[in-house]
Amino acid sequence: MSRGVVFDFAGVVFRWRPLELLQQVLPQRVPHEDAARGIAASLFQSFEVGSDWACFDRGTVGEDELVARISARTGLAASEVRAVVDAIPAHLEPQAPTVALMRRLKAAGHRLFFLSNMPAPYADHLERQHTFFEWFDDGIFSARVQLIKPEPAIFQEAARRFGLVPADSVFIDDHAGNVEVARSLGWQSVQFLDAAQVESDLRASGWAVAD
Known part of the structure; x- marks a missing residue:
């Protein structure tokens, strides 16, 4: 030991700046920081254990299921959620x-x-x-x-x-x-x-x- x-x-x-990321990826949804904050809270759910994104982190949910879950829960179009999911690797x-x-x-x-x-x-x-x-x-x-x-x-x-x-x-x-x-x-x-x-x-x- x-x-x-x-x-x-x-x-x-x-780097992990989710508000900045959302403003870049979904400018039509998040024209300012307050809007980005609201979308981030809904999308990521503070990464709390049991949340959609926590299940993605845990490896028990794949990308397609994650997109479907978040879209159904938030009302965001699946294409919008997918755009966020796909943008994160380059953001890091x-x-x-x-x-x-x-x-x-x-x-x-x-x-x-x-x-x-x-x-x-x-x-x-x-x-x-x-x-x-x-x-x-x-x-x-x-x-x-x-x-x-x-x-x-x-x-x-x-x-x-x-x-x-x-x-x-x-x-x-x-x-x-x-x-x-x-x-x-x-x-x-x-x-x-x-x-x-x-x-x-x-x-x-x-x-x-x-x-």
């Missing part, structure tokens, strides 16, 4: 400051891992597109284990599979609920606001970061 740094993906390593662009932080943590000798709520088609896309996946010793995409954050089971599976001692390892996520659950299970946990803040928090906790 050992220590390591575990990164969430969307909102941490990769790497956040350069976080990538730089990962590089410097790796250079300092730390083992890197990821723990991401991510549907299978998006996971496949990210792995094909980004060479920095080779920096990770291992990682878990939710759809591939049919577990999702914030369920304790996915954190327990991560510790087991990665061979980590949670108390000696740190988990980084932008969602407070995920951070709180990880902390309750004994992980060191940092809520991501930006890469500079995470680096400061890591250094304060004794994690070396290469210059």
Whole structure:
């Protein structure tokens, strides 16, 4: 058993700005941010466990079923929902400051891992597109284990599979609920606001970061 740094993906390593995404993809539906906020709440349901999108993240619902479910529930045309679903992989662009932080943590000798709520088609896309996946010793995409954050089971599976001692390892996520659950299970946990803040928090906790 050992220590390591575990990164969430969307909102941490990769850009995730759903309001901006919706304004780009459905400009006729979301002409301003307030409209985008309403559509986002209906479409994504805050990714709550049991929601349509959480089932997609878990890998128990495929793209076609997801589109049909959301369209029936929200009244959005299936073509509109499909446009959003199809646009997300390209939207998930790497956040350069976080990538730089990962590089410097790796250079300092730390083992890197990821723990991401991510549907299978998006996971496949990210792995094909980004060479920095080779920096990770291992990682878990939710759809591939049919577990999702914030369920304790996915954190327990991560510790087991990665061979980590949670108390000696740190988990980084932008969602407070995920951070709180990880902390309750004994992980060191940092809520991501930006890469500079995470680096400061890591250094304060004794994690070396290469210059």
